[in-house]
Amino acid sequence: MGRGPDHTEGDGMSDDLRDETKLVSGGRRPEWTGPIVNPPIHRASTILFEDCAALKHGAGRNADGDFHYGRRGTPTQWALAEALTELEPGAEGTILYPSGVAAIAGALLTVLKSGDELLMVDSVYGPTRAFCDTVLRGMGIATRYYDPSIGAGIAEIVGERTAAIFLESPGSLTFEVQDIPAIVAVAKARGIVTLLDNTWATPLFFPAIAAGIDLAILACTKYIVGHSDAMLGSVTATPAHYPALRRMSQLFGQYVSPDDAYLASRGLRTLAVRLRAHEAGGLAVARWLETRPEVAGVLHPALPGCPGHALWVRDFTGATGLFAFILDGGPASARAALIDGLRHFGIGYSWGGYESLALPIDPAGLRTATAWQAAGPAIRLHIGLEHPDDLIADLAAGLDRYTESK
Numbered sequence: 001m002g003r004g005p006d007h008t009e010g011d012g013m014s015d016d017l018r019d020e021t022k023l024v025s026g027g028r029r030p031e032w033t034g035p036i037v038n039p040p041i042h043r044a045s046t047i048l049f050e051d052c053a054a055l056k057h058g059a060g061r062n063a064d065g066d067f068h069y070g071r072r073g074t075p076t077q078w079a080l081a082e083a084l085t086e087l088e089p090g091a092e093g094t095i096l097y098p099s100g101v102a103a104i105a106g107a108l109l110t111v112l113k114s115g116d117e118l119l120m121v122d123s124v125y126g127p128t129r130a131f132c133d134t135v136l137r138g139m140g141i142a143t144r145y146y147d148p149s150i151g152a153g154i155a156e157i158v159g160e161r162t163a164a165i166f167l168e169s170p171g172s173l174t175f176e177v178q179d180i181p182a183i184v185a186v187a188k189a190r191g192i193v194t195l196l197d198n199t200w201a202t203p204l205f206f207p208a209i210a211a212g213i214d215l216a217i218l219a220c221t222k223y224i225v226g227h228s229d230a231m232l233g234s235v236t237a238t239p240a241h242y243p244a245l246r247r248m249s250q251l252f253g254q255y256v257s258p259d260d261a262y263l264a265s266r267g268l269r270t271l272a273v274r275l276r277a278h279e280a281g282g283l284a285v286a287r288w289l290e291t292r293p294e295v296a297g298v299l300h301p302a303l304p305g306c307p308g309h310a311l312w313v314r315d316f317t318g319a320t321g322l323f324a325f326i327l328d329g330g331p332a333s334a335r336a337a338l339i340d341g342l343r344h345f346g347i348g349y350s351w352g353g354y355e356s357l358a359l360p361i362d363p364a365g366l367r368t369a370t371a372w373q374a375a376g377p378a379i380r381l382h383i384g385l386e387h388p389d390d391l392i393a394d395l396a397a398g399l400d401r402y403t404e405s406k
């Protein structure tokens with residue numbers, strides 16, 4: 001065959017390539033693709049062995065990339081996992097999960113046991129908080145929430161039983177950027193595991209494993225899939241943590257359908273160009289919102305006023321299309337008038353697809369360690385791939401409706 005990209009597993013050879021090149025070649029091994037450009041979709045449960053000896057040999061090896069049984073995947077899933085691993089220099093491997101939340105749960109259950117304490121950022125995604133407050137609590141694992149701006153001060157709250165620190169930067173509702181290197185330094189000095197929900201930045205704008213994070217989590221549902229047509233999550237881990245992560249996912253029977261894995265692999269090929277377009281559109285809309293009198297604040301890490309902006313400049317290589325803005329004090333009904341009449345923004349959860357979305361957000365009830373104070377109601381926007389001028393015109397009409405309904 002030999003028509004696929006030059007690639008050998010685990011040889012580290014792809015580390016010197018630029019991300020755009022890795023996105024195109026990742027996972028497209030000739031032995032998986034044959035003469036076809038894309039890894040094919042294998043639908044499989046039973047995998048047949050040559051003879052009893054081969055069956056026995058395979059069961060004993062349990063290695064990545066070995067055909068064994070459908071639940072362990074086929075080249076369709078392996079190609080995606082390998083492509084994601086290549087985006088994180090220093091990583092050993094990637095486990096796929098049926099959703100971002102399943103990936104978060106799988107990572108936490110790998111590194112925590114009864115009696116441990118988890119330090120969790122207060123700006124974390126709501127369902128992650130719910131998992132900690134219900135499942136982990138029920139297992140005797142305590143969660144303590146910390147201020148997203150804590151930085152090196154985390155050393156002062158680390159306890160005897162602290163086994164892991166979870167970060168999400170920027171927070172996906174309120175967009176505080178964390179001092180990840182400072183927190184990682186404290187964690188490493190104390191032998192504490194770090195986990196990062198890196199869904200906003202993706203490895204393109206923040207390679208988490210190279211920054212010292214042990215387990216880098218993505219809700220691939222967002223920018224990796226990129227077209228709002230599949231749910232998927234991933235955890236990419238260091239050599240020290242990958243074997244335990246893999247073992248835990250096998251014990252829980254985690255599995256991703258080949259169709260969804262294929263859609264994610266397909267989305268991945270265009271990630272770099274899509275992210276730059278989301279970034280440009282997002283910044284155009286965010287800067288315009290800043291000029292509007294009805295807007296009390298714009299929460300966008302690439303804008304100087306945003307909490308953690310200096311950290312974003314220092315640590316990240318780009319911004320994606322998700323941010324929020326705060327209105328100047330009108331009632332929630334005026335916010336609804338703004339959102340309900342938008343032509344180009346859908347009203348719905350998730351983000352990272354090609355389409356723009358607007359979501360009313362009320363972060364106050366989702367915090368326990370810090371207070372949320374804002375001049376008025378807030379709206380989270382995902383800026384899709386439409387022309388920003390059309391989105392701005394749409395939002396301008398929305399702000400007029402807001403003013404009329406105040």
Ligand SMILES: Cc1ncc(COP(=O)(O)O)c(C=O)c1O
Nearest residue numbers: 099100101125172199219221350
């Ligand atoms: C930051 C963040 N992490 C994780 C998730 C969960 O991903 P999924 O919806 O695929 O479970 C989301 C979903 O909105 C998210 O915004």
